[in-house]
Structure formats: structure tokens, C-alpha cells
Amino acid sequence: MSPAVRIEALTRAFAGRVVLDGIDLAIQPGEFVALIGRSGCGKSTLLRAIAGLDDGVAGGGTVEAPRSKAILFQDSRLLPWERVLSNVTLGLAAADAEPRARRVLAAVGLEGREDAWPGTLSGGEQQRVALARALVREPALLLADEPFGALDALTRLRMHALLAALVARHRPTVLLVTHDVDEALTLADRILVMDQGRITRDLPIALPPPRRRSDAGFDALRGLLLNALGVPEHA
Amino acid sequence: MSDRASYELISVADVLLPIDPPQPRPAPRAAPVLAPRRLPAWGILFGPLVLVLVWEAASQTGLLSPRLLAAPSTAVTSGFAMLQAGTLQEHFLASAQRAWLGLGIGVAIGLVLALASGLTRLGEASIDGVVQVKRAIPTLALIPLAILWLGIGEVMKIALIATSVLVPVYINTHAALRGIDLRFVELARSVGLGRAEFLRRVALPGALPGFFTGLRLAVTACWTALVVLEQINTTEGIGYLMNRARDYGQTDVIVVGLAVYAVLGLASDMAVRALERRALSWRKALGA
Numbered sequence: 386m387s388p389a390v391r392i393e394a395l396t397r398a399f400a401g402r403v404v405l406d407g408i409d410l411a412i413q414p415g416e417f418v419a420l421i422g423r424s425g426c427g428k429s430t431l432l433r434a435i436a437g438l439d440d441g442v443a444g445g446g447t448v449e450a451p452r453s454k455a456i457l458f459q460d461s462r463l464l465p466w467e468r469v470l471s472n473v474t475l476g477l478a479a480a481d482a483e484p485r486a487r488r489v490l491a492a493v494g495l496e497g498r499e500d501a502w503p504g505t506l507s508g509g510e511q512q513r514v515a516l517a518r519a520l521v522r523e524p525a526l527l528l529a530d531e532p533f534g535a536l537d538a539l540t541r542l543r544m545h546a547l548l549a550a551l552v553a554r555h556r557p558t559v560l561l562v563t564h565d566v567d568e569a570l571t572l573a574d575r576i577l578v579m580d581q582g583r584i585t586r587d588l589p590i591a592l593p594p595p596r597r598r599s600d601a602g603f604d605a606l607r608g609l610l611l612n613a614l615g616v617p618e619h620a
Numbered sequence: 621m622s623d624r625a626s627y628e629l630i631s632v633a634d635v636l637l638p639i640d641p642p643q644p645r646p647a648p649r650a651a652p653v654l655a656p657r658r659l660p661a662w663g664i665l666f667g668p669l670v671l672v673l674v675w676e677a678a679s680q681t682g683l684l685s686p687r688l689l690a691a692p693s694t695a696v697t698s699g700f701a702m703l704q705a706g707t708l709q710e711h712f713l714a715s716a717q718r719a720w721l722g723l724g725i726g727v728a729i730g731l732v733l734a735l736a737s738g739l740t741r742l743g744e745a746s747i748d749g750v751v752q753v754k755r756a757i758p759t760l761a762l763i764p765l766a767i768l769w770l771g772i773g774e775v776m777k778i779a780l781i782a783t784s785v786l787v788p789v790y791i792n793t794h795a796a797l798r799g800i801d802l803r804f805v806e807l808a809r810s811v812g813l814g815r816a817e818f819l820r821r822v823a824l825p826g827a828l829p830g831f832f833t834g835l836r837l838a839v840t841a842c843w844t845a846l847v848v849l850e851q852i853n854t855t856e857g858i859g860y861l862m863n864r865a866r867d868y869g870q871t872d873v874i875v876v877g878l879a880v881y882a883v884l885g886l887a888s889d890m891a892v893r894a895l896e897r898r899a900l901s902w903r904k905a906l907g908a
């Protein structure tokens with residue numbers, strides 16, 4: 386099976402400072418990959434390179450990614466002057482865009498809020514609209530850059546469950562950038578650790594579902610990852 | 621009892637009764653007034669009303685000579701008479717037509733220029749500098765040239781009103797288009813919006829608040845220009861009415877003219893506000 390995403394010798398530099406330093410990576414179709422690493426190590430830069438949103442940035446290498454992809458930003462990035470439903474269908478050309486959007490909104494628990502203005506929704510609800518906007522495209526590849534970073538802990542747990550359920554149903558390939566080791570361990574089939582523009586660890590996560598943070602296997606992997614991230618008490 | 625003692629007494633009581641049953645919330649004690657409370661809608665009329673009463677009283681007692689300023693009551697009577705004779709409507713319409721035609725044309729040109737300059741590089745290169753220079757020259761300084769070019773008729777007046785109106789519309793709309801949030805540009809790319817759809821769904825709605833700011837300023841600019849221009853060779857319009865009244869010393873007619881200008885200005889401002897409220901209803905939902 387050919388990989389969904391294939392990256393070879395990818396480099397990117399800002400003003401002469403190398404931010405991606407020769408990345409090689411293959412992601413299989415349907416795989417859920419989490420990317421963690423210290424702040425500033427280049428995670429967003431890699432994601433934007435895959436998304437094709439970084440023209441004008443210096444660098445080389447090849448990126449092969451499916452045309453059909455959707456991006457989940459850290460901020461929900463909803464157009465404040467469009468109602469929820471039109472935000473979800475933004476740029477969607479399909480004839481049945483609207484009924485599809487309604488179904489996806491229902492799936493993220495926002496049935497009945499189609500006509501609301503984004504500004505009147507809570508942060509978690511806004512991020513769920515953004516998730517609906519991404520999923521309604523039925524993307525082959527879902528790129529998410531710390532999509533839950535701005536949410537409170539409780540809402541974040543709910544969003545994990547929601548994302549896991551939706552991904553299980555549609556099986557897109559997922560690349561999720563996160564700061565949260567537990568989030569990565571809960572959701573991913575595979576975790577990449579990045580440091581100074583390189584991928585330094587590539588860990589398959591074989592924990593059986595349902596994954597619980599209290600499980601011994603979970604705890605051991607958490608220690609390993611925190612160690613790899615250089616968190617003092619685990620180093 | 622010293623302050624200190626009473627403080628301790630209270631704190632002991634607090635400690636002894638830690639779990640009060642929920643009490644009905646007492647009416648809040650007079651909170652310090654940090655900002656004045658909101659006026660009711662008609663509250664704003666209080667000042668003008670007092671002014672008119674003082675003015676009327678001064679006229680009635682002879683403090684204020686009718687040769688300097690007519691009493692409000694006299695002005696109302698004269699205005700009513702002019703309404704019945706039909707002269708007031710005629711002159712009002714002439715002024716309103718001038719103002720609104722100039723406003724409409726100026727807003728349209730300002731908007732088109734702002735779009736061309738805000739959305740294309742060629743447009744910005746050719747338009748922006750010119751408008752900035754125009755901004756530095758008060759429109760009224762252009763009157764001599766405009767008279768030479770366009771004569772002293774209606775065309776010159778409407779052209780000058782339009783010129784003074786287009787500047788604020790252009791400046792604010794252009795700034796809003798330039799200031800479009802780059803995150804939305806990125807979003808538009810990521811969902812594959814074409815250029816036309818990007819304009820329609822992202823750039824233009826994003827620039828709408830700026831446009832309305834410009835429009836409000838344009839209305840003000842429009843009246844200023846109108847009042848000055850109506851002093852020049854007019855045979856109809858509120859300005860003409862007032863000039864003629866000055867020659868005859870009819871201060872009551874001058875007051876009527878001022879009132880009509882005020883009505884025109886207020887009506888236009890209200891129309892713009894209503895339009896803005898409809899177009900930016902998403903903002904109102906945020907309580908902004």
C-alpha cells in the first residue's frame with residue numbers, strides 16, 4: 386500500500402535559520418499520527434508544509450500528500466459574519482453540501498445551532514464547528530495543529546472522545562500536533578517526537594482501547610515520551 | 621469601639637458561621653459610581669429643551685432682540701407659514717437633492733476606488749497616492765478651480781460634495797481591506813476558495829465595518845460642503861433662503877433654515893445607523 390503522506394529530505398528555513406532539518410516521513414492511509422515536541426521545534430512549520438500553506442518559505446525536499454485534506458487550526462477560525470452552517474459549508478462545492486453539513490453538525494452535538502453566529506458560541510462549541518467544517522469535506526488527510534490547546538481540561542477530554550469517534554467512522558489519515566503527551570497517547574496509533582527540526586523518536590502505540598491514563602502501559606509510555614521531551618524529572 | 625475591634629468581631633462571626641443557609645441576596649448597597657449610568661433614550665433631549673426654553677424666555681423678556689435672533693416660537697410660526705405656502709418644501713427638496721446626489725455619487729466612487737486599490741496592486745499604485753494628496757487639500761479650497769471648470773451651477777456643487785465625501789469612504793474602506801486578518805486568508809486557501817468567493821465571503825464582509833465608519837464621516841462631510849456651497853450663487857435651497865433672509869433681516873427664517881439643516885443631518889445619520897445595524901447584525905449579537 387502506498388503511503389498517504391510521503392516526505393523526503395524536507396528542509397525549511399526562516400531568514401537563514403534552519404527550522405526543518407531534513408525530515409523523512411511516511412504516513413499510511415488511515416493512520417493516526419501525533420506529533421509532539423518542544424515549543425519552537427518546527428511542528429507547525431512541518432504541518433504547514435504538508436498543508437501546502439508555506440509557499441514563499443525557503444527550503445527543499447518533497448512532500449506528497451493527498452489533494453483532499455482539511456486543516457484544524459488552534460483557533461477555531463470561524464468567519465464571524467457567517468452563521469454556523471455557512472461556516473461549515475465554506476468552500477464546499479457539493480450539491481448536497483447543506484444537508485451534509487447539518488448531519489456533521491449533529492454529529493458534533495450542535496444540532497439546532499446552525500443559525501447561530503459564531504461569536505455567540507462557547508470556545509468548545511466554536512472548536513466543534515471547526516471540526517465539523519473539517520470533517521464535512523470527508524478529507525483523506527486531516528491536519529490538526531493543537532486544535533484543543535485553548536480549551537479547558539474537561540472540554541478537551543470531551544473533544545478527544547468526539548474526535549476519536551468521528552475518526553473511527555471516517556478513517557481519514559490524521560496528523561495531530563499537540564503539546565499534550567496524554568492527548569497523543571489517548572488518540573494516536575503512532576507518536577513522533579520532534580526536536581530542533583528533526584524527528585528524533587518514532588513510536589508505534591499499541592495500547593488497546595479503551596486507553597486509560599491510569600493503565601500501567603500508558604504510564605510507562607508517558608514517562609518515555611516526557612523523557613524524550615527533556616522534562617526534568619523524567620530525564 | 622475602635623475600627624480594629626469591630627473588624628475582629630466580624631471576622632470571628634464569619635469563622636463561627638461558615639455555612640450559612642443560602643440567603644436571598646440583599647439589594648446591593650449603593651455601589652461606588654464609576655461610570656455614569658446610561659441615559660434613557662429621550663434623556664439626550666433634556667439639554668436642547670432647556671436651551672430652547674431659556675432662549676424663548678430671553679426673547680419674551682426683550683433680553684434678546686429679534687433683530688439678532690428670532691424667538692423659537694416666532695421661528696415655528698414662520699416655518700409653519702412657509703410650509704403652508706409651499707416654499708419650505710421646495711427649498712428643502714433642492715438642498716436634499718444636492719446633498720444626497722453628491723453623497724451617493726461620492727460614496728460610490730470612494731467605494732470603487734477603495735476596492736480597486738485594496739484588492740489589486742496596480743490599483744493601489746495608481747490610486748492610493750492620489751487620494752492621499754486629495755485628502756491633504758480641503759475640498760473647499762477647490763471651489764475656485766471647480767467654478768472655472770464646471771461653472772457655478774448644480775454640477776459644480778454636486779461634484780464638490782462628491783469629492784469631499786469620497787475621501788473618508790475611500791480611506792476607511794481601503795484600510796479595512798488592507799487590514800484583513802491573514803488567518804482568514806489562510807483559512808480561505810485551506811478550504812480552496814476561489815478569488816471571487818474569497819472576495820464575497822471574506823474580504824468584503826471583513827471590510828464592511830470600515831466602510832460604515834467611512835460612511836458616517838461622509839455624511840458629516842456632505843453637510844459641511846453643502847452649507848458652504850449653497851452660499852454661492854443659488855436660486856433655490858435652504859442656503860439661498862437663509863442668505864436672502866439675512867438681506868431682509870429675517871432672523872426667524874434663518875432659524876428655520878438652521879433647523880432644516882439639522883433635520884437633514886439627523887435623518888441621514890439615522891439612515892446610516894439603521895443600515896449599519898442591518899448589515900452588521902452579527903456584531904450586535906455579540907453585544908458589541
Ligand SMILES: Nc1ncnc2c1ncn2[C@@H]1O[C@H](COP(=O)(O)OP(=O)(O)OP(=O)(O)O)[C@@H](O)[C@H]1O
Pocket residue numbers: 399400404422423424425426427428429430431
Ligand atoms: N513566518 C515565520 N517567520 C520567521 N520565523 C518563523 C516563522 N514561522 C516560524 N518561525 C520560527 O520557526 C521556528 C519553529 O516554529 P514553529 O511554529 O514550527 O514551532 P512549533 O514547534 O509549532 O512551536 P509551538 O509548539 O510553540 O507552536 C520558531 O523558532 C519560529 O520562531
Ligand SMILES: [Mg+2]
Pocket residue numbers: 428429430530
Ligand atoms: Mg505551533
